[in-house]
Each structure stands twice: as C-alpha cells, then as structure tokens.
Amino acid sequence: MSVRHALLALLSEGPKYGLQLREEFEARTGEVWPLNVGQVYTTLQRLERDGLVESEGADEGPQKAFQITSSGAVELAHWLRTPPDLSSPPRDELVMKVLVAIRLPDTNVHDVIQDHRRYLVQLMQEWTRIKEGGAAGDLNLALAVDAELFRLDSVVRWLDSADARLRRAAAEGNVQQATAPLPKQRRRIGARG
C-alpha cells in the first residue's frame, strides 16, 4: 500500500492538515488499513522534500496545512496507471511448506494442506463479518474487503488444486521421489522495472 500516493490523492482535493489526512485515509480505506500519525508526518516531510507537496501556516505541529504541487499531481497521475508489483516472492512460504511436506516421511501432505485451508477459510469468515457489519453504502470498505477475500480465495483454490493433483499422482503411482531436488527459482514473472 503506497501511503505516499494515498496522501497525494487526498491532497489533490485541496489543502489539508496532517491529522485530517490520517482520518480521511482510514475512512476511505474502510478502516481496513490503520495508519499512525507519525507515519503521516514522516511521509509528508518526504513528499515536501521531493517537491510534491508544499506547506503553509505554522512551521511545525498540527497547524501546518499541506497542499499538492503540480509535480505532485503529475506523480499521482503516473502512479495510478503504473502496474503494481505482482511478481510472487522468490519462494512463496505456503508453496514451500507443501513441497517440503510431500518429502517428509512421517507427514501427511493432505493434512498439512487441510490445516492451511481451514486457517484461510476462517480468515475469510472474519473478513466477511467485517463486510456484513459495514454500512450498506460503504463502498470503500466493501472494495477493500473484497480484495482481501479474492486474494485469500485464490490461495484456497491453489490448495484445492494441489490436493487433487497429489491424489491423482498417488493413484497413478507417480509421486516424486524424495531425492528429487526442489525446483529452482524461476525468473520473476511480472516483476516491475
């Protein structure tokens, strides 16, 4: 989550104070991403240093208002259209756990998969409760929670498919030998830059 660009977006509506920025940030993300006030001021200082915002009023403290500069507006427009870094981490922890579980002699990989599936579905239940409890018109909350739900759902679906693939392989007597090496790290697909 780019706090920097979220603050630029809020300032593009007009000059604002630090505390106000924090409140609006939390309100607009459905309070799904808490932000502490120190983070707000540090980020504002950096934005000012980079010429993307400028301040007026008192030198320090909560009486200082910030406004976006024209280069700040250009930076915001550029950021909105830049694809986020969607490359997977070099070694996804859950994938590693499943790959390791296949090899350990006293471990049932399907039980390991089920432990993670249950945990993920429980997390999804908690997110759904948040969505359910939100006001009917709270679009920001619904969008932010949906993003979490789709992300977790994709992991559950991977587990389901891994589970089925392993069962099929076992039925065909085609389970990988414990001596086979773990897969090498592949080129990072989707990495930015």
Next chain:
Amino acid sequence: MSMLELRQVSKVYGRGAAEVRALDQVTMSVDEGAMVAVMGPSGSGKSTLLTIAGSLEEPTLGEVRVRGADLAEMSRNDKARLRRRTIGYVFQDYNLLPGLTAAENVSLPLELDGLPGRKARAAGLAALAELGLAERAERYPDELSGGERQRVAIARAVVGERRLLLADEPSGALDSANAEAVMRLVHEACKNRGKAAVVVTHDAQLASWADRVVFLRDGRIADQTAPASGPESLLAPGRPQ
C-alpha cells in the same frame, strides 16, 4: 435448540465390488439461528448429506433428527408434512415451475399444505417483498434474471414457518454480486429469524458467510472451522501486514 442432527450417518450405494460409501459415520448438529457451510471436492458426499438431511433419501445406517424428531420413526405422511412445513430446499437450477408466477411459486407449498389461497398468497408476497422482489411478484420465471429466480427460490424455501433451509450450490451460475446477495439473505434469515441453514458449496468466498464451515472428504467430516473469533482480531493494531 438443535434444528438438525445427524448421528453416525452412513450411506452406501451398490453392493460388493461396486459398493460406494458416499457418507461414512457423519455426525453433525445445526442449531437454530446457525448457518453451516459444507465444503469438499466433488464426490466427497456433500449432496448426499443434504438429501439425507432433507429426508429425500434414507441413510443406510445412523440417525437423522429434525427438531428432535427421528426421521426413521416417522410415517410417510409425517415426512411429507415435514418436507412441506419445516424444510425449504434451494437448488442450483432454482426448480421454479415455469407456468406459475413468482408469487404463485412461493405460495404453492403453503397451498399444498392446506392454507387457504388468500392467506398463502399474502405470505408469499411478504416473503418476496422481504427479498426485494415485490415488484416482480407477477412475473413468470422466464421473465426474471438468474439472480431474481434464485431469490424467488429462497423466498419459497423460507416462506411461512419453515425453519430448516437446505441449499445445494445455491449461487452456482450467478455472478459474484448476485451470489453474495443470495448468501447475505440466507445468513440474515438465520441470524434475524432463527432459521437454520446448511449450504453446500465448493466456493470459499460463499462458505465464508457461514458461522461454521465443515470440510467433507471421502464421505467423512475431515475438519471444521473454529467458531468465529470476531472481526476485531483483523483490525487490531500491530497485525502483520
């Protein structure tokens, strides 16, 4: 109070080499006001569990109780009455009668149960209104969208005093907004009106509307989620991002 109880329920199809054990000693209980989702791969016994819970099929072994009454001790008539009055079914293909309007589809089970036409119709219209379909009441199923048809099917399943809702992939062909609306309705019927629901689905996002998720595997309950810890835990400061 327990609305539905399965005790050591097994279902075996075929004999000898062709024997298939669709359910294997399943024990579960669904209380009033609770929504339970059943997840599992195809062939894990999800649909069999639902048809047995709804008295549409008999178990090979074990006991099924609806509101405390043992189905095995009921006459055919008693069971038929139970299916009309207490249990509501929702299936993926809606099962609406094409020659009847939405309102007629919803009030039909009440009329079959002997309620006078006018009262049945009033109850049907009330159920439709509750699901936001008051203005579609006089439409025929083929004049409704998929999401509307499924909402009519849910209205029919909860109309009158029916307390136990059994749904098999109720949002199968719906887009995600309509699927969410359907699950929200089922959850509200449980929470606000004390109904109990068992929803079979392979979709984790839909299952996450339930209070409890049961995982079936090879006809057995392999696992289930813990009771909800509440949303606060996700929003607590210091949660790893």
